[in-house]
Amino acid sequence: MSNFIQLVLHLSAVALAIGALHAMRAAGQSHQRILMVAWPLTLAIGSFGFMVSEPRWIFADFIMGYYRGGEAVLQGPAALGAVLGPDIHGFVNLPILAYLFCPFSLLPPMIAGYVWLALG
Numbered sequence: 396m397s398n399f400i401q402l403v404l405h406l407s408a409v410a411l412a413i414g415a416l417h418a419m420r421a422a423g424q425s426h427q428r429i430l431m432v433a434w435p436l437t438l439a440i441g442s443f444g445f446m447v448s449e450p451r452w453i454f455a456d457f458i459m460g461y462y463r464g465g466e467a468v469l470q471g472p473a474a475l476g477a478v479l480g481p482d483i484h485g486f487v488n489l490p491i492l493a494y495l496f497c498p499f500s501l502l503p504p505m506i507a508g509y510v511w512l513a514l515g
Contacts, residue, residue: 401447408443412436454508462507464493465500 415436419429449455467474475493499507 405440405444405447408440412440454505454511457508457511458504461492461496461511462500462504465496465498468493468497469500 412433416429416433419432464475467477475490499511502510
């Protein structure tokens with residue numbers, strides 16, 4: 396699915412959801428009922444956005460970039476050079492960033508991702 400189609404679908408879903416919630420409010424529905432409709436709509440629209448966007452799996456950018464850079468620091472200069480080479484698949488492009496993420500590599504990747512999320 397092209398990015399343009401994804402964007403149009405996402406914006407259309409948001410517009411329809413806002414319209415439906417506004418119509419409920421105009422019809423005098425209670426705030427509790429509106430919230431009971433708003434939460435599932437929000438989760439569905441957010442899930443769609445997550446499913447069609449990059450990265451395809453949770454913390455992929457963190458694990459493939461920053462986490463790998465931190466691991467490489469612990470393994471030594473040769474490993475760090477390999478992560479910073481021309482075929483990198485992440486975001487660690489400066490050695491100082493790899494050193495900053497070294498403490499995260501002491502944790503399992505998913506836990507490190509959640510710690511990074513919490514700190515963010």
